[in-house]
Amino acid sequence: MTRQEFRQLLEKRTVFIDGATGTELQKRGMPAGVCPEKWILENSWAIQEVQKAYYEAGSDIVLAPTFTGTRIKLAEYGLENDLVEINRKLVRLTREIAPAGKFVAADISMTGKQLYPIGDLMFEDLVDCYKEQVQAILSEGVDLFVVETMMSLQECRAAVLAIKESCDLPIIVSLTYNPDGKTLYGTSPETAIIVLQSMGVDCVGMNCNTGPDAMLELVNQMAPVANVPIMVKPNAGLPELENGKTVYKMTPVEFTDACEKLYEAGASLFGGCCGSTPDHIRELVLRLKDKKAHQIQDKPLRVVTSERMNTWIDLDGNFMVIGERINPTGKKKFQETLRNGSLSMVVDFAREQEERGASILDVNMGMNGIDEKQMMLDSIYEVTSAVDLPLCIDTSHVDVMEAALRIYPGRALINSISAEEEKMESMLKLAKKYGAMFITLPLSGAGLPKDINEKKQHIDTVLNKAAELGIRKEDAVIDVLVQTVGAEGTAALQCFETIEYCKYELGLPTVCGLSNISFGMPNRGFVNTTYLTIAVSKGLTMAIANPNQEMLMYCAAAADTLMNKPGALEKYAALPVVETKAAPAQAAGNAQAAPASSGGLTVSNACDGVGPVAECVIKGKKGQIVAEIQKLLDEGIEPQTIIEKHLIKGINVVGELYDKKKYFLPQLIAGANAMEIGMKHIEPLLASKDTEAKAKIVIATVEGDIHDIGKNLVALMLKNYGFEVIDLGKDVPAETIIDKAVEVNADIIGLSALMTTTMMRMDDVVKLAKEKGCNAQIIIGGACINETFKDEINADGYSEDAAECVKLVQRLMNI
Structure with missing residues (x-):
């Protein structure tokens, strides 16, 4: 067929x-x-x-x-x-x-x-x-x-x-x-x-x-x-x-x-x-069978996604920022960390820009002294685990672009595809294969366009080739190609004309690299923000910019408000109040442009006042947690205090964020793994190993079931909270589970099943425990399990996920 x-x-x-x-x-x-x-x-x-x-x-x-x-x-x-x-x-x-x-x-x-x-x-x-x-x-x-x-x-x-x-x-x-x-x-x-x-x-x-x-x-x-x-x-x-x-x-x-x-x-x-x-x-x-078939509409969808979030690109919507900071150009410290193989600043920039109001994150690893392809892949893995925002993949190399799109777990934005014949078709084929949107850059192999008409020709060249390959024009975002006004007096006017041409004649969104307009100019902040507000009024959809720039973010929000865009007034009103006496150039980048918290735990405020060790757990910073723990040890903080006041505090916040659906499985595992690394560093320092485990827990996936993702996470979380966990693995017979529980005098037996066809093996374990006089309390969980099933087989507890399981065990052990 x-x-x-x-x-x-x-x-x-x-x-x-x-x-x-x-x-x-x-x-x-x-x-x-x-x-x-x-x-x-x-x-x-x-x-x-x-x-x-x-x-x-x-x-x-x-x-x-x-x-x-x-x-x-x-x-x-x-x-x-x-x-x-x-x-x-x-x-x-x-x-x-x-x-x-x-x-x-x-x-x-x-x-x-x-x-x-x-x-x-x-x-x-x-x-x-x-x-x-x-x-x-x-x-x-x-x-x-x-x-x-x-x-x-x-x-x-x-x-x-x-x-x-x-x-x-x-x-x-x-x-x-x-x-x-x-x-x-x-x-x-x-x-x-x-x-x-x-x-x-x-x-x-x-x-x-x-x-x-x-x-x-x-x-x-x-x-x-x-x-x-x-x-x-x-x-x-x-x-x-x-x-x-x-x-x-x-x-x-x-x-x-x-x-x-x-x-x-x-x-x-x-x-x-x-x-x-x-x-x-x-x-x-x-x-x-006789129902009329649905006629599927082939709708253009102007949207990019991560694994957990969609960002819609609306021609008439609020102005958006593509965060530009994950780019080593001009950042000596960032370049040094990348050459040393550290991605800590990549993750910090990602989290920071998400909190400051970016809608998409640009990722560029173009610099000397590193393997750009490998660093791009490593950065995508780190960023997609740390934040929810979709990514804009920024590279001029076709092989790097394909490697990045291949592993990216969503619908990415390609930055960018020009009318340069050598690369245009190859890049467009990647957009088609991996389903990406793309930024069209109106350049050719001959260099910058001489005038607005040549710029339009380059745009048409890319869009026509895309159409030949079966790509909708709606998958394109047009870069208006900002040149510096200091060298070309009509640079801004040409951009404004391009914006209007794209929006009203082509029906396409536009983007620009904002800071180019003021290159070489004094007091650049005034030029940038004035250009931005005019461009927004002309229909500019988004800009590649630094969302830390307070003046930029506030002026964009104000422009949206004055143009009466949906929700703009509420968004502007929610921005934090700032001092107006500071010069705009000084204020840029000093204050957070994201809306103030309305109260309650959020990803944005989760690390407030918890300390660097707990923050490493909350943010899953596996590469930094040992160094932060060592700082506390060098200050004379007792190992047990670090566990109780820092590591446990951090993992509690992770669990709470998971409960509130602010975190999902990737962030939960990242936090648990960071804590495990911290625990391994501290455990040899605990005095005489006289700190007893809070309880012994035998855990297993029941016989016939070979799924263990959830079970493994539960085991990891319980270990992090100080419980002694004996993990028997998957597809474990009831007799093996009970024999081990009796052998180690377990306090609790934890059972997991993913499939409805194997969940009854849990009942076998409960019955066998009674027959053999095993006094361990039995708790159950898994995708097909619920509280009712727990009652039906007379188990002692049920939890729907790893974070809840920790609380359940603490309740059963009266901790």
Whole structure:
């Protein structure tokens, strides 16, 4: 099936994919803890029976059971060398029973390993891992690919690149969302679909983790920005415990009633996940097959994103600043730190500019004495972990640009693409491949344009080439190319004319490098801000500037206010009051231009008064925390005091920010890792090692479940709070857990499960503990677990995340 045929199918009618595979195979005897691929190949009748039932129920697409067929997952069973044979046979089983006119999709999912910088799996290694599986599947032949049950947008990107670099088949990507409406890594449905469709994905949606009712709000977020069809594949409600078994009680009629609302919200492709059966799919098809197909509008979306934030570029919106400070040009101290391999100033500049009101951050690593490509990659890893703002990738080298766009976990802005023939097409192809927006610089190989007409010609040259490559003109932002007024008296006038031409004739946003206008002039602050206010009145959209410049930020806000832009008056009124006696040139850069805090803990004020060690924990400064701890030790501060008054204080703030959804998984792990480094430095100094652990905790992912991201984070957080943690790993039998708890006289047993198919193993542990007289309190957690399930199996506690687990353990231990 070609991508065009797939799109035409969805424009013709509602399309149906299959339902649950795992729960259906369990009904047919698949035990927990086995390698699913191996069991399926040894019991091929079972998978073919399930798949035939789904085709007969009306599914247009059925997934081949290649869900965990990557090298990383198969290695957990010692089967990695059989990868090609396993994937080919699994596809073949499905193709054998696929009726004419129906389709077979390859199924790809998470590897269970975390990507760098949270984990140790490098992005390119993950692309290669997926590519190996994709090519094995392609050697047997499928009609399309489904990348499903994904928790990380970056892992989705890796899988998409692996597929697109191997073939041109249709791609569906489906993520799973937590009750807060975001992925584990803080990505919203709106961000996910913006990024993935810009990369050329043909359908984006959601599956697992919830029933159809809870998906309605998620579809409502996706629909306004969707340029591709939306898929929904919900569970048959939430799992319940009945007679010692996990059951899904949502009937096919109830399931379809809820899915009808999803259709009305904009979903076009329907299926089922955990607990759904051929009967659920049959009822779906019966009710929805004659529904009129949604006509997908191909809307231009002028937006850039990070993994956790969208920044819309609105022609008539408020003026925005692209923070310019992560650029070593003219910054000797910054250059020195980069040559020494330190990125501390990169992170400091990023955080500072975010707090001061920047909307996007420009990242430029162009300087002598460093490996620009590697430093660019390292900086992107650091900045995207530290702040939420989208990035503008700033380099003149095509290879550096591609390396940066490849690992960037969002939709970036390219700075910049000129009419220089040698690079223009290469850079535009990168924008197309990675779905980026780009700044158009009206320059050619001949140098600066002689006049406004030549400037317009260069703009048209870039836009026309972009159109040839299938790129919308709306993906462009035009740099008005500011020259210094000291050398060219009409420089500002030419810029104003360019701004008006771009906004009113081309309908495109504009940007400028603000400080160029005053180069070589005295009292530059007056020239810059006057130029800015006039440019804003002409329609300038944004500038690459230093948001620390108070005069610039206030004048821009005042200009927006005087032009009556939406929300501008409220934004201006919220700015801190400043002294008016200071000369503008002196005031620039001295005061914070961000709105004053309205009270309560925020990322901006989180470090107020906590001290440098706690700040290192809060901001995840792994490279600085040992030096800050050593300063306190040199001052005579006792090690135990540093733990209690500094490290614990910092990690408490991290937990609170996480609770308030100001921080997400990357920041939580960064803080926990920084604290762990600090603890390792202090532990040898504790007097006679006589400081006893607060409690002994045995922790494990239960038998049959090989997911351990959440469990690992819980273990790390508990260790940081002084608990002794014995981590048994993943896929651990109940008897092993209880035997270890008895052996070490554990106070608490912590159990994790990600899958509904393995959550009942927790009940096994609770029952075995009673049989063996184990007195440890048992706490549980995981994506599929809730408070009700805790009560049903008589566990002692439940927590929804790592930060809450620490509080739970403290309550149970009366600490």
